[in-house]
Structure formats: C-alpha cells, structure tokens
Amino acid sequence: MSVSRCWDQPRVIIVGAGLAGLSAAQKFKQCDFHNFVILEANKRPGGRVNSYWMGDAVVELGAQWINGGSVANSIYNLASCEGLIPDPVERKTDNYSDETVFFTSDGRAIKPQRSEYLTFERIKKQAKALFSTPAGQRKGNLMHFFAVRMQQEILRYPEEWRYDAERIMCGLSNGIRSRWGEDLSNLSAGQFGSFHNLNGGLVRLPAGFLGITAPLLRNLPAENIKYNRKVDCISWGEDLVNSMGTRAVVKCCGGEQHCADYILITISLGVLKKHMDDLFTPRLPEYKREAINKLGYGHVTKVFLEYGLPWWAEGKASMKLAWSMDEIAERNDWKKGISSIEEVPASKQILVFSVGGPEARVLESCDENDIANEFTILLRKFTGDPTIPYPCNVLKTTWSSDDKFLGSFSFNAVGSGVGHRKDLSNPLPGICDPDPPILMFAGEATCDKYFSTAHGARMSGLREAQRILSLIHKFKGPPPIKTCSS
Numbered sequence: 001m002s003v004s005r006c007w008d009q010p011r012v013i014i015v016g017a018g019l020a021g022l023s024a025a026q027k028f029k030q031c032d033f034h035n036f037v038i039l040e041a042n043k044r045p046g047g048r049v050n051s052y053w054m055g056d057a058v059v060e061l062g063a064q065w066i067n068g069g070s071v072a073n074s075i076y077n078l079a080s081c082e083g084l085i086p087d088p089v090e091r092k093t094d095n096y097s098d099e100t101v102f103f104t105s106d107g108r109a110i111k112p113q114r115s116e117y118l119t120f121e122r123i124k125k126q127a128k129a130l131f132s133t134p135a136g137q138r139k140g141n142l143m144h145f146f147a148v149r150m151q152q153e154i155l156r157y158p159e160e161w162r163y164d165a166e167r168i169m170c171g172l173s174n175g176i177r178s179r180w181g182e183d184l185s186n187l188s189a190g191q192f193g194s195f196h197n198l199n200g201g202l203v204r205l206p207a208g209f210l211g212i213t214a215p216l217l218r219n220l221p222a223e224n225i226k227y228n229r230k231v232d233c234i235s236w237g238e239d240l241v242n243s244m245g246t247r248a249v250v251k252c253c254g255g256e257q258h259c260a261d262y263i264l265i266t267i268s269l270g271v272l273k274k275h276m277d278d279l280f281t282p283r284l285p286e287y288k289r290e291a292i293n294k295l296g297y298g299h300v301t302k303v304f305l306e307y308g309l310p311w312w313a314e315g316k317a318s319m320k321l322a323w324s325m326d327e328i329a330e331r332n333d334w335k336k337g338i339s340s341i342e343e344v345p346a347s348k349q350i351l352v353f354s355v356g357g358p359e360a361r362v363l364e365s366c367d368e369n370d371i372a373n374e375f376t377i378l379l380r381k382f383t384g385d386p387t388i389p390y391p392c393n394v395l396k397t398t399w400s401s402d403d404k405f406l407g408s409f410s411f412n413a414v415g416s417g418v419g420h421r422k423d424l425s426n427p428l429p430g431i432c433d434p435d436p437p438i439l440m441f442a443g444e445a446t447c448d449k450y451f452s453t454a455h456g457a458r459m460s461g462l463r464e465a466q467r468i469l470s471l472i473h474k475f476k477g478p479p480p481i482k483t484c485s486s
Contacts, residue, residue: 001469002032009035012468013250013258015231016040016266018047019075019454020442022216029219037223037258039250045217049454050270051208054395055306056210057347063395066205067453068198074462075455076203076213082215084205091201102168102322107384110322114116116168123169124150124176131193141414142192142367143184146173147325148203167322170372174339179308180411180452181298181356183331191412196449204345212454229256230404234263234416235281236428236438243349247438247481261478262438262468266461269424269445270297270406280439284428295445296413297418298452299400301360303371305342305351306393317343319349321382334359334366335378335452342344351391361400368394409452410445421448425460427467433440436471436479440464 003009012028014021017040029038044050048062064078071093079085102110104310127145150169157165177184207213219223229252235249246259283289304405310317320340328336337355346348351420353375363371379388381388399405412418425446427437442460450456471479 001297001466003469003471003472004476005032007472007477010261010468010472011031012036012261012262012264013248014038014236014264014266015250016047016443017042017045017225017246017268019049019212019216019457020266020444020461021264022213022220023458024266024442024465025220025224026216027462027465027469033469033472034224038225039231039252039258039457040225043227045227046210046213047223047266047457048399048408049209049213051210052395054304055347055350055393057344057350058206058457059344059347059350059352059395060209062399063209063306063454064204065202067202067450067455069200069203069205070198073198073455074201074458076200078458079203079205079212082211084211085203089203089349091196093201099316100318100320102171102320103382104167104322105324105327105382106445107381109383110164112168117172118166119153119165120150120169120172123153127189127192127333127386128319130190133190134454140189141185142176142187144187145189145428146176146184149261164322170173170325170328171320171322173337174321174328174337176262176410178300178337178339178354178356180296181300181408182296182359182411182413183344183357184298186413187418188324188414189486190414191417194412195450195451198450200435200453200486206346209454229254231267231279233281234265234439236263237282238435239282245481247479262440262471264442264468265465266442266457266462268297268407268443269404270294270400271404273297276404277309287423288428291416291420294416294423295420295443296411296416296466297407298356298409298411298462299358299360300354300356300397300399301363301410302354302397303363303375304395305372305375305391306395307389308392309389310349311388312343314348315343317341331357331359334363337363337372338378341379364396364398364401366396368396371396396474411452418448421446421451427464435482436475437467440467 014024017038019181022036050056050061052061067078072376154166232253233251248260248263250258253359276292321338334355337359338353341353344352372391376390399408425441428439429435442464444451444457446460447456
C-alpha cells in the first residue's frame, strides 16, 4: 500500500519511540511515506525495552521474554529474521518441574506434588472462563475468586498436607500478582480471561531484548527521530484550524513546536492517567477519559543481585517462596511481594526477583544497601542457611518513579474491560465523525487481547500506521482543512 510520489505527503508526528512508535515508523518507511517525526522524551529508543550489561550477563530492565514463540507473534518473526533467536529455540514454560522447590518462612523446603500445580492451574482456568460467562455473572475481584476456590480445594487434601498445600498455592498466586503488578483485589475476575496467551512458550533473546529495535531503526534517517523531546502539550481540533490553519500542534517542554495533520500518541497509560487533563487542548472526550481512568496500570520492580562467588550450584538457584495466607494478608513489607528468585539466564553470578503492586513502588525508593541486607536476611530465613553471603552489587529498576513511564504495563482493573481498551484505541475525531481523525492512540494498553506485551505494543503501532496510510490514500495526500469560512 505504497504512497504515490505524485501526492503531497501529510505531516505526521509520532509521540514516543517505544515498540509501538518504532513499528509505526517502520510501516511508514515500507510504504514510501517519509514525512513523519518521532518525538522521544528519553535519550534512547525502545521505551519499556531496556537491556543492560551487568557482571557476566545481559539483564533485562524491561521486557524480558517474547510471550509466545511462534509465527503468530510479530516480535518473534522480527527477531527470527534478524537472527536474534538461537537454533534450537529455548522455550521457558510455567509447567510443573520436578526440580521446583518451595521454601517457607520457617526454613523448610517443600517439594511440591504435581497435584498442587494441577489444582492451581485448574483454578486459573476457571477464573479465565469467567470471561465467557454472561456479563452479570462476571463481577468481583480476582483475589476473592482465588481465595474461595483455594480454600475449597485445600479442604480436599488430607489434613496433614493442607498446611503445605496452602503455602504452595499462596506462593503461586503471589506470582500472578508479580506478573500483573497489582494486588489481586484490584484485578477484575471477569476480565482475567480477556488476555490471550500465544503458543510457543517464553523465548529469550540472548544478546538482549533491545536488539529487537535494530531492524526498526536501521532504515530510519536521523531527521525522522528526535530524542530528549518531552511533549508538554498537544493542541488539536477545530479551534486550532481556525486560529492557525493547522489541524494539530505538538509543543515540547523546551518550547519547540511541530505542526501536524495526524498525531500518533504512544505514551504509556501511566503518563496518560497523570497528565491527560493538561496534555491535551481541548481535553479528551469523557468516554476516552473514562477508559484511561478505569483501566489498571501495574507496577513491577526488578532487582538484580550480583555475587562475587556464587553460593549456589550452577542452574540450581531457582526457588519459590511459599508464604502462608496470614503472612501475605498483611502487606507491610516489600519482601512479601517476592514469589520467586531466579538465576539470570547465561549468568553464573546474578540472581533476580520481581515485586509487583504497591510494594514495587516502596522497593524503588529503597537504598541498594538496604535491599541487599533485607534480601540476605530473607534468604537466610527461608533456606535456613545462615552462611549465605551478601551480594556485591545490586541493580533495581525504576519504571514507576520515571516520569516518562510511571509504571510497567496495563491490566484490567475491577470495573474495566475490553470495551475500555477499544475506547482508548479509537481515534479522535471518531471514524463516524464528519472530520477525519487527528489523534491516533497506540501502545500495549490499546490492544484488547495482548495488552502488557511487546507484540501487543508492536501490533498497535502497525494498526495505527495502517489507519493513517488508509487516510492518505483516501484523500490522495493530506486531509482537507476546513475553517469556519470554508
């Protein structure tokens, strides 16, 4: 769907150089459309993709896995064509493993039976199935659903097994909290099944996930992307046409201004939540504001711990923490957000853990030395090994306190759903309005099935790029500008 060289090209501004923005730019270049500029607030591209060299390995501060290693995944295809995926493909799954060990706060190691995993997986499937039930039966939050069902299932175990079974299932439910970055009481039970997992397991890029941006940036001229351009205000609509003769103006914090026919907005839902009222002139319509307010935005903090001499056998450091219901009921400590501790792939000396929800923001504010001390105390307590050393280096992520992101990724909060994601993705003016759209919205939060993923972000950027290209073909160039006198 190439743009004819005989047509004048409209002016397009892309706000944000994450996967959505870069994917849109790639689509434009492939279709011979060149009159666009990406305004990126950061000094680097990639958005919530950021690989970093630490010790003996690459660590992923942001996106870590290709969620679904198959040809149905546009990120997987991009990585394959770029030669970023080794052969044979290594795939990680959440399936039961005989090597998995849970540790309790009283220093016991529990070797779980396959039955606990199968029981928990059955509860998860039941929660996801709520999405297919009539809307009136989908009420409630995920914590209540899991608590009720877990208690029902635990009572099926012999009495002497119930204590350990409860702890294992609580540990697994804590993992869901880490996955979505929010307390389960704020996640919609009825919308839990709206997220779609692609087949193929989790696939890692050994050279770093940031490598996925290379093919997106390769053919992008320097003049098409401007870094350190934080957007301060987006003016759009009829009043602007009448006063300035342009459909939209993007003003950066440094005073730089860009006129545009179309603006593609890819900034995070977290930033929209905080700044939507002062970012847009005129303000967004109520249905769009409601979508932004009601959709959830999670907080996940990763911590990487480097040891001079590893105290674990290679490949044997993975452990899960089996908290009791009473222990995690009181969320007064960021350590209670830890569900598992893993070795960083390809590293012999780095461990990593993640904390999701309110504790993630608390953890971000902690000093690295305090984190090292608290984590070591926790490890010694759960493993019963008082000789575990302190790490020599600690690195934490700061997505929630970074004003360019203000969190990690979206989820369906209680009271929100697929309809709100579609409202968020709709252009302004709408497709049924007499005037052609000016503002387009992309980013993982606008994807109704694959939100929170890298491929969801890429798909959204391609979707909106195609929308703009279709408008260019419709008008055979820029859209008409209608003033009051015309």
